[in-house]
Amino acid sequence: MGDSWRTLQDSSSTDDNESTIETSFDLSMKIKCDLNVTIKFEIPSRQCSTAFEEEPPAPKEGLHHYRIFPDYGTDFLWFNVADPSYDPPDTYVDSSEVLSRMHPSVAQGYDSWVRAYNDNFKARCEDTQDYSANVFGTPSEYVAWLVTGYLLAWRIALDPRVGSVEYLPGRTPHVLERGTETAATVAFLEEQAMLLANPMSHS
Template sequence: MTLVFDNIRKPLGVFAKQAESQCYIKSIRNLGDAWRKLSDKTLPECDKNAIFVETTFGLDIKFTLDEVEISVARVTESEEAEQESPVPNIVTKLQSPDVDRVPTATATRPRRYRISYDWGTENLWREYDDLEPEDDGVTHMEVEDLLGSGSFPPSVMERYFAWSDTYNDTFKTRLADTGDYDRSLFATTPEHVAWLVAGYFLAWRIAMAPEVDCIEFSTGTKKWLLQKGKGLETKFTKEFFEIISDFLENGPDC
C-alpha cells in the first residue's frame, strides 16, 4: 500500500498552522514548506521520506511511503508541567445537561468505547454491546472514569477536554445561539479539518491503553473502530487522510 503524501501533507499542514492546534503539537518534522522550523534537526538518510508527528499527549506518528507507525511516547513530569497552562484558556467549558452518568468502577477487562458528538456532553460513550450490569444500561460516561486512570498521563485527559469543549463551544456559538442548525459547525474548513485531525490522534492514543479494547472515531459520515495490535494503523490512517484531503478541496461532506 502506497500512501499519497499530498493527502497527508495538506491536512497536516492545516492542522499545524491553526492556533487552536498548538496545544496538541510537540513537533512535526519533515513536512516541507507546510511546516518548517529553523531548529529542525537533519533526519538520517533512511528517514528522509518520512514525516514525524509528536503530540503533547504521548502519541508519536511516523508516516512513511508505505506504512504508518503509531506508538505511545513517555511524557515526563517536566513536560506535563510545561503543558498545563495553555489548555484551560482555549475554550470555556459548558455546563452539561441532565445526562445519566456511568458510575466510576475499576474495569476488569478491556472495554469498548466510542466518540459520538452530542452537544453538552463530553462526547465519550461505552459501546451498547459492551455494558456491564453496574453500568445500569447507561452508555454516556465521565471522561475521568477512563482517562483519569493510571495508564494515561494527565495530558491525555487535558487535551481531550480541550478538544471536546471546542465542539461544544462552537456548536453553542454558531448553531444553538443563532438557531441556524443548517450552517457548518466551524467558521472555516481549516478549523474543522484541524479539529478532526486532533480528534483522530487523540482517539488513537486512547485506543493504545491496556484498559481499552477499541474506540470508534467518526468524521461525521465515516467511522473507524481503532484497535491496537491489529495492524489497522496504515489502512485507517490512509482512509482518514483521503477523506480529510477531499474535505479540504470540496467542503464538509465527510
C-alpha cells in the first residue's frame, strides 16, 4: 500500500482528551473524547490557501455521489444512484479525472490503496486459482487497508463538488456525507474491532 497508511500519525494535543490522526493524503482526523466521542475531519491544503478547491461548493442538485467498492482490475470508483450522471449499466468512473481536481497526494494515496488490493488479489487468488482465498494475509493487514480506504473515501466526500460517498469494501455500506462524521466513523471502527476479534471473518 506504499506509504498511504504507514504514515498515519497520532499527533499529541494539549487537550488530554483529544488526538489527531494525520494522513499522507491531505486529511486529518481529530478525535475528542469527553462525555461523548466527537470526530472532525480537516483538509490541511485548504488551510494553506493553495489553488486547489478554492471554488465555491456546487449547487446541491449538481453534487456528485460516488460508490467505492473493490472490483479487481478497476479503480473501485462508480457513480451512485443519486449522481446526476448515473446511467446504468455504465456507472464506472475514471478515478484520475475525479481526483485530479483535488490535492495531488489524494490521487497518489488512492492509487496506492487500489494497487495494494489488486496486487494481493493477483498473488493470492488469480495466480493460485484459489478465488476463495483471503485477499490479505492477516486480519491486521486487511483492517489497515479498510481504514485507509475509509479515510480516503472521507477525503473524497469532503470535496466541495461531492455530496456523498458510499464506501462498500465488504458487506456493510458506509454512507459518508457532511454532518455524519462522528456517527459513521464510530460505527465503522466498531466493525473493524469486530473483525480483529474474529480473525476468521477477514477477506
